[in-house]
Amino acid sequence: MDRTEGMSRRDLLKAGGAIVVSFAFPLPVRDAFAQTTPRSGARPVDAGEVDGLLAIHADGSVTLYTSKVDVGTGIRIAFAQMAAEELGVSPSRVAVVEGDTATCPDQGGTGGSTGLVRGGVEIQAAAATARRALLQMGATRLNRSVADLTIADGEVRPRSGGTGVGIGSLIGDRLFSLKVDRNASLVPPSQHVAIGKPLLRPDVPAKCTGRHVYVQDFTLPNMLHGRIVRPPSMGATLVSVDESSLGGIPDVRVVRVQNFLAVVAKDEWAAVRAATTLKASWNEQPTLPGHEGLDHFSRTAPLERDQEVLNRGNAADVSRRAAKTISATYFWPFQSHASLGPSCAVADVRADGSATVWTASQGVHGLRGNLSKVFGIPPDKLRVVFLDGSGSYGTNGGDHVAADALLLSKTIGQPVRVQWMRHDEHGWDPKGPQQLLDVRAALDTDGRIVAWETEMWVPNAAPGARALLSAEAAGLQQEHGTGSGAITQNGDPPYAVDNVRVVAHLIKDTPLQLSNLRAPGKIANVFAVEGFTDEIAAAQRIDAVEFRLTRLSDPRAVDAITRTAAAFKWDARPSPNPRARQGNVLVGRGIAYMRYKQMENYVAMAMEVAVTPATGQIRVRRVTCAHDCGLVINPDGLRNQVEGCIVQTLSRALHEEVKFDRSRVTSVDWTSYPILRFPEAPNVDVILIDRPEEPLVGAGEAATAPVAAALANAVFDATGVRLRTVPFTPARVKAALANA
């Protein structure tokens, strides 16, 4: 392929003697390159300033600037709708620039379902502040009082009709020079024209026609392709490298910095071949406990400390005196983001010491701060630019690969693109942690729950950015944390119980690097709490829906469960199902409910399963979910997210467990780390409960949390067997049935 290197595409086509494809790159490519050029003028990169978050151009179009990025969640169109509503323009006139540290103020990283709650709400307030200013400008221009004016169709105009003035003409790229007024009054829900519409996402046409520019597609002139040669086991040190083993692979160079080993080449395939061919010897030490027996490891590993998450009443005393106590142990394994496309980044460290990194990171400002410290590049010389990547659902390998590319570019003085291979992503992405939970309930003689205790064993999540793999290997100093997200929430039941205690035993060391994988912690805690709730209901021969409804008073909670049960055509009766057998399968249904973080979304979910006892296979036939996240900005985008949460989490619950031995992760492809496939995909019915008068909350992960419990509860209903360890693999189900 060398011959074509350095040739323009036009030259290439001449050489080929024919035209290949249209050269008319559509919009997304221009957008990608536009993001490489800082915006003109002196707009403050400050989320407290109206001009930091938005610009209104002379033609009346609008550009938003935000650090919240769209990782396939559809927040681009939602931002446009929220701003358009206040500015009286069509959402199609609103462009969004995301995740460029040079132009986008820091509204925090894109995690914890904060995209709309923080990013969107701040943009909305900026737009409302701008609206007020535009009305005042219009009043002066039109010589009318503000009270007589409104803003619609891109202009300030008299309410009574008559000539208006375009907002582009009023402000036209000039600065508002106003602080964002967080209390600026918003367009009332009854007058919404942009919010609440299922507008189509602007990125989908380009994604469906191969024109959308992902970070994996981004190139620079004179760019080399890098591949990292990770050690064969975690913590191994590099002894020697035999560069002669690369004979026959053209234009390839080995880069070694202490224990960091990589290859760079002009041709990407040459880099791939070189990375697999290169002979190196490593000094290895087994350091990991292995994935088998990880529950025992969790219970016995040294602790950093105990954290009292919640203590209401006196659970311990009440339990001791109770007529009856029951308990159970639940376990969730390490899981991978398992992004479909391995992480990728492009870095360009220039001779003057300045640098730019293109990345799909969910937190460009945080990443810049970390890279700046670790690589000694002043923040004002380091620019980090977001481009779409493969879905990440938390921090996948993206931050690591950005550091890989930066280290290589800094070392060789050329732009470098690094894409991880499949085994890199599965093997080295930071992982959603294992969680072990003991749950205990004390019942009085009438069967009421008088006390509830949850003890969880989870890795200690020290604050700060995760250690960067390449920096660690290269011997660069870095202070780091072990961020796994807020993993102790939702450990308490959402029901009326007077005495509740939740304790987290925080394990000192983690075998694998941690991450905030979708609904971090909540996913396992709700599995345990709602699975155990079902156990209590079943033990008392009470219908699972009735059991929950009698213990809830919040009308939104009751509404979510009631609507789910009605749409699902729930057959009220105790579990297990007395008429489960249908031919070769056992059929059952289950429900779970939770309020996300105990203060956000209300989600209820019912599902029907068919279990084949002969094989242990679980087939989910249908899922019904009622979802209340307050005000809905874009119902179709929201629906897509809720559907995705459900199907992805069925995959996690049915199939997924990171496997590792004493040295390394061994589940490094789609055979050893299987995920849900099309024949298993159930029908999913999502009921959106829109509450325009309620504040919105994020919806990117809440529906993840109740999935495993609803599934386990349905399997219990079908089989009478309780599954308390994820994943519910056929072998595990078969063994559980045999022991029943």
Place this chain on the structure above:
Amino acid sequence: MPRYTFRLNGQSVSVDSWDPAQPLLYALRGPLALHGAKFGCGLGQCGACTIIVDKTATRSCQLPVSRAAGRDITTLEGIGTPEKPDAVQAAFIAEQAAQCGYCTNGMIMAAKALLARTPKPTVEQIKQALDGNLCRCGTHTRIVRAVRRASQQV
């Protein structure tokens, strides 16, 4: 260096490669600058790199460039544009059958090949045809709906 000539999206093209075993995916994404086909696994397990070779959905990460010679190859870019998407692409857009969109190339190309041989597939046939294509975002139900929609319009 050996040169390989094939038809690509209706035009004759040639690429030179130092390695006859180089997967076609790297030629498409590199010198030919067509980024529709994605690198997902390099193992033929996920389908993100799917292209159509002589009417058959094919993993371009598993097809050596030397074996592409003389074949008729279609990529996602070759079947439509954002302004003029083909029926399958239009159905995916109408159903918003994408989240991150990294798998979308494979879904659309596999669906194209399915509809070419089975114009009116059942839901089960669609799911079977897409069995080898992985989606991590959980967009399965929409993708199935999109293929059904396309089948009703083709």
